Amino acid sequence: MTDLHRLSIRELTEGLANAKFSARELTEHYLKRIEKIDAQVNAYVTVTAEQALAQADAADALRQAGGAGVLTGVPIAHKDIFCTQGIKTTAGSKMLDNFISPYDATVVAKGKTAGLVTLGKVNMDEFAMGSTSESSYFGATKNPWALDRVPGGSSGGSAAVVAADLAPFATGTDTGGSIRQPASFCGLTGLKPTYGRVSRFGMIAYASSLDQGGPMARSAEDCAYLMNVMAGHDAKDSTSVEKDVDDYVANLNGTSLKGLRIGIPKQYFNVAGLAADVKARVEESLKKLAEMGAILVEVDLNMTEAYVPTYYLIAPAEASSNLSRYDGVRYGYRCEDPKDILDLYKRSRSEGFGAEVQRRILIGTYALSAGYYDAYYVKAQKVRRLIQQDFLKAFESVDVIAAPSAPTTAYRIGANLSPVEMYLGDIYTIAVNLAGLPAINAPVGFDKDNLPVGLQLIGNYWSESQLLSVVHQYQQATDWHTKRAAIAEENA
Template sequence: MSDLHRLSIRELSEGLAQAKFSSRELTEHYLKRIAKIDTQVQSYITVTAEQALAQADAADAAIKAGHATTLTGLPIAHKDIFCTQGIKTTAGSKMLDNFISPYDATVVAKGKAAGLVTLGKVNMDEFAMGSTSENPHFGSTKNPWNLEHVPGGSSGGSAAVVAADLAPFATGTDTGGSIRQPASFCGLTGLKPTYGRVSRFGMIAYASSMDQGGPMARSAEDCAYLMNVMAGHDAKDSTSVQKEVDDYVSNLNDTSVKGLRIGIPKQYFNVQGLDADVKARVEESLKKLEEMGAILVEINLNMTEAYVPTYYLIAPAEASSNLQRFDGVRYGYRCENPVDLMDLYKRSRSEGFGTEVQRRILIGTYALSAGYYDAYYVKAQKVRRLIQQDFLKAFENVDVIAAPSAPTTAYKIGANLSPTEMYLGDIYTLAVNLAGLPAINAPVGFDKNNLPVGLQLIGNYWSESQLLSVVHQYQQATDWHTKRAAIAEENA
């Protein structure tokens, strides 16, 4: 029973079904690990031990009565951007440090309906704006592979809990790479679905036209199990698409790597700042896929230089609109002893929001202001369409597109990257969100400092099954996804 955290989702599901252990025993195992290890990793903002044990007992009763789903009784961690009824939902911000949601996000509600057990809510960059999870209010989450390094962001807490075996899988969100980059930094598999595939209802908004929830786990198979729960139309989300949902688990072997045409954008491998070890590991993984029968095809993605400036006009513009609701009046942080209404607004927002959030609000407000709207925001939206067309043209000749997930491995905590340096670190991930495409990160090795490297595969619209299948077959031929950080090997 001491090694339950080493089991895959399929093995955990089978173990519960065969009564090898109970959901309460499994939940207690993870709670003990959290109590012992998370003091070092600092991944959880809120641990819901009492509620988790109650859910575990209910799951055990459902299993005994024969009413269980495949995932009934399995523990999960939720990024603290998903609203959870009766549990604090902070979005990683002082602004919402006292917010108890009166309802569940659809992703959380679907998890409950499937019998998942919520262990707690995990740390993140404030309002999902960042790439390091160095949170100014809740502290810096550590990378389990090296506690002196960041886990990535903004879903850094979600990546860290899985990499440290403090949850078997976790939910994340991806607005510009916030699932794929931390998955890369922590040696995990993470899927950003097609925009509209997973409901955004109850997910605190950053940039509404790009935000998308997705699964983070050790393997493509584990992600597929969670996607089966998360995906699907939701009438509460006007951007949710009415499209039949695949059985992602059953489809894991449906895509043959043999004959698969993988596009290699030459612009991506000539980016200034691409680390030599990252480039080498990604190229080795592509060579492995080629040995498995894939066909590598050089392609051009001519809009590459436009990704960062386009994203950092549109996303902050949407953020400035979404975050104007946090004004100190209705809910959330309110400054003490305001002298008048204007003082209440100013101090509540300046005290409640961190530096990076304030920076993006200011950039977005400027881009939307009179006199600049056409010059910046409208032009960025036009370029966004050109970026989408660039990808669609490439998909006429290839099945998937390969790239690094990030140009480097995990930064050191306190590296104090300039905003420009941090934004350029998203060069490989931003375009996927601008175009609304699905993409997945797969671990493919380590750099000279034993920090994980990730390969990103980008698919055409609604090709989540294909991406999961390709990575699953790659993972049947390699063992990078089975590697564990030393801290994950500690027993509770």
């Protein structure tokens, strides 16, 4: 079969279960596509062909023996921020270019237990700091819809491999929109779960109170299959919450759209940088949901103007603390011939970190320094609580909140946005991380340049099933999630 890459996760599981193709044939198909197409996209940092084929053979043997699970033999790509035992884990940085992890992240280990076949590790903004995937030490990843455009970030490689059909689904992480924004830019579905729903153990830290792993795929149904693997309590992660996990696939039709109250924040649709095409597509998708029975309710989110300054104090402060471990002593990049310990620290860090990472470390260190800690960091944490309360008040009258995922479609590579312009592009996504809420991106059409547009739905705590269900039903009535970029149509 030459079109295995066009099958949904459900179709892949059925094909494997009914012996229409083997896990090895499926894995070989994807490896051939990667070999042929990835040079144009630059999505993979490491392709683990030998290991993938060994995992596929083991999956086939398990299936023959009658011990296979639902996803046994299905390939996956991991964002290069998840530690993988014996495989290079770089976080897109020169600092970790030589780092071979001695253990698996919990998300990776759960994938192995479920029988998933790891195709490789994919590109990302350095240490997940960015919205374009251009800050990677391994070069910019390109958007499969237009190779002169960015795929978004920081999970740009994860979005690009799925959009180019170089993996059926992928793991991503979201600290301020890093699953939802690239999903929007690449025409995919991407879910940022409630903080604490997915283990962060073995996920290289950017901002520990904001980071959360999640699935990226073509549809809500595909994401639900991966959420069934990723979600759940982990004793190794002190921020992981001990709470029953839903069967996300079984619950895909569990939320009725009849009478579902969708909150429309008037502040979100009056943002100065919101592109007309993006606004139009999002409004059309909301109209479609209303036709399907949902009720649109205007809500007030009065803290909108505080999102960006609050996030860009808290996230860099936590990054400053987390990245202090990269000192040239224990592991990672080490400068040559240091004169003394101070020279070792300074040169290892200045040579190992890129410009955006250095910028955020400096901002964070400043915000945490004596005399500024109370004025900036503590105040930002208080405002963060107000942002959370703003959402909780809105959820008293609505079930979900709708917004664009990003104010524009994909930027051109090399657009050289100023840091402030890039940060303002996160206006719709960062508050969700500050509040710890779940949110999902769904593709809802294209702009005049045929670039994908995304709708974001934000849920109350632990409402991942509801979000997946709403998007799944929308996707049963529309076909935006089935559209493919020209490069994805190339056969291996």
